[in-house]
Amino acid sequence: MDQILGQVLRNAVWERLDMLADLAHEADSPALISVARSELPRLTEGWRTILRAHEPDERGDCPTCSTRWHRCKAPCSVWQVAHDHLVAGGLAHVPESRRATGRHALAGGHSR
Ligand SMILES: [Zn+2]
Numbered sequence: 073m074d075q076i077l078g079q080v081l082r083n084a085v086w087e088r089l090d091m092l093a094d095l096a097h098e099a100d101s102p103a104l105i106s107v108a109r110s111e112l113p114r115l116t117e118g119w120r121t122i123l124r125a126h127e128p129d130e131r132g133d134c135p136t137c138s139t140r141w142h143r144c145k146a147p148c149s150v151w152q153v154a155h156d157h158l159v160a161g162g163l164a165h166v167p168e169s170r171r172a173t174g175r176h177a178l179a180g181g182h183s184r
Contacts, residue, residue, distance in 0.1 A: 119154060126150045 092115075095107050125136045128146030137144035147155075 119158070122150060123154060 092107070092111060095104065099107065126134050126146070126148050129135045131143070132146055133143045134146045134148035134150075137148040137150070
């Protein structure tokens with residue numbers, strides 16, 4: 073994949089994530105439930121696909137993050153991010169006032 077196509081692909085994913093985050097804040101309840109029903113399974117399946125690629129191999133290393141010269145011990149950074157977001161810092165349990173702050177912090181975290 074050339075550099076421009078890669079950029080287009082990455083922008084499309086960032087925009088989709090922004091759209092979903094905006095919906096969570098702006099949509100009324102019936103729309104939100106509808107989006108949650110369609111999008112949550114897609115998001116969880118996406119996480120599963122990513123995490124399967126980062127399951128430890130028989131040596132306890134991440135096969136995706138490791139190179140021939142540098143072994144990366146599992147759990148790698150992908151698993152750490154997954155745990156931070158899905159388990160330790162479940163945003164659904166954060167009060168509304170803190171959630172807004174957290175969202176802006178996240179939005180500022182990625183470069184385009
Ligand atoms: Zn990994």
